[in-house]
Amino acid sequence: xxxLEELNFVDDFRYARAYAHDKLEYSGWGRNKIIxxxxxxxxxxxxxxxxxxxxxxxxxxxxARRVIKAKIRQSKEGVSTFxxxxxxxxxxxxxxxxxxxxxxxxxxxxxxxxxxxxxxxxWDEQ
Numbered sequence: 001x002x003x004l005e006e007l008n009f010v011d012d013f014r015y016a017r018a019y020a021h022d023k024l025e026y027s028g029w030g031r032n033k034i035i036x037x038x039x040x041x042x043x044x045x046x047x048x049x050x051x052x053x054x055x056x057x058x059x060x061x062x063x064a065r066r067v068i069k070a071k072i073r074q075s076k077e078g079v080s081t082f083x084x085x086x087x088x089x090x091x092x093x094x095x096x097x098x099x100x101x102x103x104x105x106x107x108x109x110x111x112x113x114x115x116x117x118x119x120x121x122x123w124d125e126q
Contacts, residue, residue: 012043016051024055028067031055033096064097065105072109079110 016038023029023037031052038048071091077084085106092102 012047013050016043016047017054020051020055024060024063028063028095030064030092030096030098030101031060032093032098036096061101061105064092064101065109067095067097068092068102068105068109079106079113085110 019038019041020034023034029037034052035048038051068088071088072079075084075088079085079088088106089099089102092106093099
């Protein structure tokens with residue numbers, strides 16, 4: 001095992017980096033869920049922190065937005081009621097996205113949807 005580590009075939013930092021990237025990009029997981037997954041694999045705090053520090057904020061927000069929008073499309077009620085919005089927020093938090101970020105993104109998405117609806121109505125009137 002020591003020989004494999006010396007040859008960099010076994011490297012916790014590299015594994016943590018790849019795990020964080022893949023879970024974010026392909027599974028749509030947020031930082032909290034990624035931390036739990038790496039913690040369950042008994043990786044060091046340093047490896048976990050380094051893997052998370054390499055996630056770019058812009059990429060993170062884009063993926064969180066994609067996950068939330070997909071859940072809105074899947075929802076029968078959309079975002080028309082308080083309860084439906086709370087379901088979407090809980091879903092985002094279960095995926096590991098921070099409540100503050102999920103809430104902010106959901107507000108932005110709702111605002112965009114309202115703007116789009118207003119634009120559609122303007123076209124209909126003309």
